[in-house]
Amino acid sequence: MMIKSKRVLFFCCFLAIAAAGCSKHENQSANESSSTPTQKSAYAAPLPNVGKIKTVYVTATGTGMTRNDAINDAVKNAILQEYGEKVDLNSVKYRAALHVADNMKSKNIDVEWSGSAVRNATNGLLTSLKVLKVKKPELFGLLGKNYTVTISAAFPKFSGPKSPNLLKIVIGQIKTNGNSFVIGGQTIPASTVVSDIHQQLVTALSQTGRFVVLDRSFGSSINDELSLISEGQTPEKDYAKLGQVTSADVIWVGSINTFGYYRHAQNLSISSRQLVSYSGGWSLSERLVDVANRQIVAADTLQGRPPSIAPTTLGTNFNASNTETTMVNDMVHKIIASILMREYPITILQKEGNQVVLSQGGDSVLKGAVYRVVAMGKELTDPQTGQSLGRTQTPFGKVVIDRVTPTLSYGHLIDVDASSTSIAPGELQVGRMLSASYVKVNNPPAHMNSSSAHPIYYEHPSQALPAENTSPPRKHDPNW
Incomplete structure (x- = not known):
């Protein structure tokens, strides 16, 4: 009987241990499941393609009367090797790096400088600097012998967004002959019309997907952001974003020759009423200029004429704002079509x-x-x-x-x-x-x-076929 009781007790202990193990396993699985990062949905929108900052390594050699001079010269050669011969070494982006050895104030040149020390000394231009080899001048050599130093420098380099080989275009200045336009008797500032045309052109060209459209209208706001970088108010690696402005291949410029929709009124001699009608249109001269050689690639004159409103004494449902919008939309459409017809x-x-x-x-x-x-x-x-x-x-x-x-x-x-x-x-x-x-x-x-x-x-969707006139034609009324 005692043996049987022991067996029962042993079996119960085994079940308790197994249950605890399962519970622990379930809790662990739950924890692992909760700690697993949520997978990105296949339908999630991709991140904007704005480029990224990566690290590149450059090996360069420099010479100088002192070892610091040789290191500074090697850094200068590394900058020229990485960024090209046309960089402005006097700009704030490169100035501190040209004196890195003096700024570090280190006596031991056979070390690798990295981390915040080298970033602070170069205003973020370098993330590390290592001296690979030092050749001292011979003691009894001729005058003018210099130190020769070989370094390995790490640059945080901005890699721009990947884009197809598209034509880069800027919408340039749109000139006008006056300060205002007349739409149905109302005066509209020319600057308002020009601003509407400019914004719509930038938007429409971008949406074609066939151009890289460079917007220069917000230059001051962009310069404010870049000033935060150059003044050291952002992380040092952001210095790689300086000097990345893209230049255009072509510039589109236009000149509005005419833009107006005019109200015509004639007093009737037999009554106090007026005979009122509206008509007008627009004309624009455009040029596409090659930035590299300033050569005019294309030149054309575009025109548009919205439907006229026939003479009437009954009044018209005329809206100056809608008419101005219609004329601007027509102009933008024809400009975009003209550019696309030539380039694509x-x-x-x-x-x-x-x-x-x-x-x-x-x-x-x-x-x-x-x-x-x-x-x-x-x-x-x-x-x-x-x-x-x-x-x-x-x-x-x-x-x-x-x-x-x-x-x-x-x-x-x-x-x-x-x-x-x-x-x-x-x-x-x-x-x-x-x-x-x-x-x-x-x-x-x-x-x-x-x-x-x-x-x-x-010519216009609003035009309709003239109705058949079965009555005899009217004679001319001298009072009209």
């Missing part, structure tokens, strides 16, 4: 029947608009200058834009030349806009040529 012509990527996909979207094309389509041929060269004259172009038809996305456009072809239907989509290029809107008229009015099978284009 729009091509037809895919063609199925008369349905096509275009290589660009965003502000490069306008939904509902009609564009010319040409077939590209062989490139020709000027026999006198040897310069390329471009590829030959054969009319193919027209394309109506049905849908626009940020990167692509979708449309359908019309008026296609029957003899050119076998041309591959990649050889088809979209040309200038023919009309801002497209309306296909199945039953044209009687006063139009009904025998014509071609659709009718309108």
Whole structure:
């Protein structure tokens, strides 16, 4: 009986130990699970690509009358080796490093200087400095013999964001002929219009994904941030961010020749009422200038004319702000299209029947608009200058834009030349806009040529077909 009791007691102890072990294991698993960092979601937005700071190591040799002079000369050569011959050694970024041996005040040159000591002595330009070899001048040698020192220096170097090989562009100055513009009798400061155009151009060009757009409008704010670095108010490694300003390949500049929408009023001789109408438009001269040689790459004059408001005595629902916005949007769209047409012509990527996909979207094309389509041929060269004259172009038809996305456009072809239907989509290029809107008229009015099978284009979506006038024409009223 006693033996049986001992067995029962032993079995109970075993179960208790096993249970404790399982509990400990479960707690440990729970702790491990809670301490495991949460995995990043596959759908999380990527971090902004703003570059990073990495460490690079440079070996250089210098000479000098003293060992400190030789070390300082070696550091200077390391800077030139790493950053190039055109760096300004007198700038605050490099000045302290050129006297690093004097600033360290160390008698033992056969050591490695690292950490905060070398960073403080060089204003963060170096993170470590090690003397690899010292050659002293011979005691009985000729005058002028110097110390020769070989060093290994570590630089915190800023590595800019990785980006495709895109054209770098700056939206430059937009000039005006006056200080204000007139929109429907209201005066709008020219600076307001210019600011709106500039901001929209920067935004629209950035959204094309085909340019590196450099913004110079916030230079003072950026300089304030860089001053914090140069004045030593940020971590020493941030000194690597100094001297990283990117220069542009081309600059776009414009000059507004005209910009206005004018109210025209005529007093009626037989009443106190006025006959009021509105009309106007804009004109802009643009240039694309090569920064390196200041050569004008392209020059053009763009124009736009919003729909006029016909004469009426009943009053109009006119809004000066909306009209100004419409004119600015039209100008920006045509500027972007002009730049893209020259630097990155729009091509037809895919063609199925008369349905096509275009290589660009965003502000490069306008939904509902009609564009010319040409077939590209062989490139020709000027026999006198040897310069390329471009590829030959054969009319193919027209394309109506049905849908626009940020990167692509979708449309359908019309008026296609029957003899050119076998041309591959990649050889088809979209040309200038023919009309801002497209309306296909199945039953044209009687006063139009009904025998014509071609659709009718309108310059503005708001324009409509004139109504048929069945009554006899009115005689001219001398009171109007």
